[in-house]
Amino acid sequence: MTTDTKPKSASLTANGITIAGIAKGAGMIAPNMATMLSCVVTDAVIDAPLLQKALMEATGKSFNRVVIDGDMSTNDSLLLLASGRSGVTINEANYAMFVEMLTAVCENLARKIVRDGEGATRFITIHVTHAANAHDAREIANTIAISPLVKTAFYGGDANWGRIFMAAGRAGVLMDQTKASLWYDDLQLVQNGLPLNYDETRANQLAAQPEVTVTLDLGMGSADAIIWTCDLSHEYVSINGHYRT
Amino acid sequence: MTTDTKPKSASLTANGITIAGIAKGAGMIAPNMATMLSCVVTDAVIDAPLLQKALMEATGKSFNRVVIDGDMSTNDSLLLLASGRSGVTINEANYAMFVEMLTAVCENLARKIVRDGEGATRFITIHVTHAANAHDAREIANTIAISPLVKTAFYGGDANWGRIFMAAGRAGVLMDQTKASLWYDDLQLVQNGLPLNYDETRANQLAAQPEVTVTLDLGMGSADAIIWTCDLSHEYVSINGHYRT
Numbered sequence: 487m488t489t490d491t492k493p494k495s496a497s498l499t500a501n502g503i504t505i506a507g508i509a510k511g512a513g514m515i516a517p518n519m520a521t522m523l524s525c526v527v528t529d530a531v532i533d534a535p536l537l538q539k540a541l542m543e544a545t546g547k548s549f550n551r552v553v554i555d556g557d558m559s560t561n562d563s564l565l566l567l568a569s570g571r572s573g574v575t576i577n578e579a580n581y582a583m584f585v586e587m588l589t590a591v592c593e594n595l596a597r598k599i600v601r602d603g604e605g606a607t608r609f610i611t612i613h614v615t616h617a618a619n620a621h622d623a624r625e626i627a628n629t630i631a632i633s634p635l636v637k638t639a640f641y642g643g644d645a646n647w648g649r650i651f652m653a654a655g656r657a658g659v660l661m662d663q664t665k666a667s668l669w670y671d672d673l674q675l676v677q678n679g680l681p682l683n684y685d686e687t688r689a690n691q692l693a694a695q696p697e698v699t700v701t702l703d704l705g706m707g708s709a710d711a712i713i714w715t716c717d718l719s720h721e722y723v724s725i726n727g728h729y730r731t
Numbered sequence: 732m733t734t735d736t737k738p739k740s741a742s743l744t745a746n747g748i749t750i751a752g753i754a755k756g757a758g759m760i761a762p763n764m765a766t767m768l769s770c771v772v773t774d775a776v777i778d779a780p781l782l783q784k785a786l787m788e789a790t791g792k793s794f795n796r797v798v799i800d801g802d803m804s805t806n807d808s809l810l811l812l813a814s815g816r817s818g819v820t821i822n823e824a825n826y827a828m829f830v831e832m833l834t835a836v837c838e839n840l841a842r843k844i845v846r847d848g849e850g851a852t853r854f855i856t857i858h859v860t861h862a863a864n865a866h867d868a869r870e871i872a873n874t875i876a877i878s879p880l881v882k883t884a885f886y887g888g889d890a891n892w893g894r895i896f897m898a899a900g901r902a903g904v905l906m907d908q909t910k911a912s913l914w915y916d917d918l919q920l921v922q923n924g925l926p927l928n929y930d931e932t933r934a935n936q937l938a939a940q941p942e943v944t945v946t947l948d949l950g951m952g953s954a955d956a957i958i959w960t961c962d963l964s965h966e967y968v969s970i971n972g973h974y975r976t
Contacts, residue, residue, distance in 0.1 A: 555879040558901040634800040642972030656803040720965050727887030
């Protein structure tokens with residue numbers, strides 16, 4: 487959707503093989519890839535079912551963590567091609583190594599997509615921990631990521647944690663605010679639903695960084711989810727108020 | 732949430748009684764009232780259960796049609812008080828009249844809340860017709876209303892109907908695009924999923940109006956839903972990037 491996207495590429499060479507990829511982005515990306523076009527290649531020797539399995543694993547920890555504005559598109563594609571030219575065969579013995587390398591390349595590309603999100607000025611990691619189950623963790627992280635009020639607060643460099651709780655609370659899943667605690671990077675702002683006597687200037691500094699991680703510990707179970715997103719800026723409105731397919 | 736809200740009041744006198752109301756707004760309003768504080772009074776003589784029933788009916792066609800940005804709040808309140816001073820008793824015989832008057836007052840207030848939405852420059856009615864059921868109609872109307880891409884297109888005065896279809900398609904309910912048709916006011920742009928040879932200049936003029944109605948006919952059944960919403964402007968980002976509770 488962006489009219490002037492930055493090139494997004496990544497490559498990794500190790501263990502006798504190379505994995506390289508390119509991607510375009512980055513609007514309408516939610517909750518799984520969408521408007522994302524990416525091609526990853528490797529010279530490993532690997533059969534198609536194992537390659538597909540590796541790609542699914544890597545995508546879950548990379549492209550599927552990306553949310554830009556909550557809108558979706560119809561033409562997301564991720565291709566992985568293996569030429570076999572390295573002569574290094576991937577099998578059960580070195581599969582974990584291959585997935586790790588592939589995940590690293592995909593994560594690199596996915597992060598670049600978020601950084602190039604329409605009008606993005608901040609890279610925000612939403613980390614939900616100790617959710618009752620994986621579905622709840624994902625729903626809460628996603629709802630925080632798409633909340634216009636959360637996104638504009640980050641744009642304004644405002645550590646407005648109440649909006650994080652608001653978004654979590656409207657995610658449509660069970661949450662007990664008296665068990666929930668919140669951090670911006672390593673600064674804890676909320677414990678068991680109550681604000682701590684934290685340094686507000688420092689909290690706002692953290693919220694205004696180019697990269698910040700919000701950790702919301704729900705205290706409900708053992709599931710967690712990570713979403714990478716960006717803020718909602720004047721530039722996003724300019725781009726999408728005047729862009730036409 | 733707005734720092735400089737406009738006063739919102741409405742009253743109606745007829746049939747020997749008066750109904751009057753005031754409201755505040757207007758951010759974080761979705762999908763049912765939220766951050767909305769309103770008090771409506773009447774001098775009718777009416778017992779509490781019937782009054783409650785009337786208020787539920789009126790709210791369904793007024794306050795619960797309002798969506799601003801998809802975010803929710805925790806302190807929505809709508810109160811209806813009846814003093815009985817008019818001496819006019821509401822019973823089964825004139826209940827319909829009372830509900831009609833009450834709905835008119837509530838609709839007037841609800842529309843004012845949308846017009847005073849944070850940074851709003853347009854009043855947009857999303858009318859979904861011929862949905863398979865009421866739930867689907869509501870989900871599709873709501874998803875269109877909260878889509879940042881739909882909202883920014885209206886801000887830019889751009890009749891970008893593809894974004895309406897995108898949002899409908901991501902609502903999480905079954906939709907057959909080959910049965911769907913779309914109008915901006917009385918101008919039909921799409922029939923059975925295919926764009927007509929419509930006047931694009933006129934379509935953009937309609938999208939740029941202070942008030943516009945988008946009608947999406949799904950051709951699936953007989954349910955419908957109406958949502959009133961506003962656009963997403965630079966001013967919304969300014970207000971919420973710098974507002975702090």
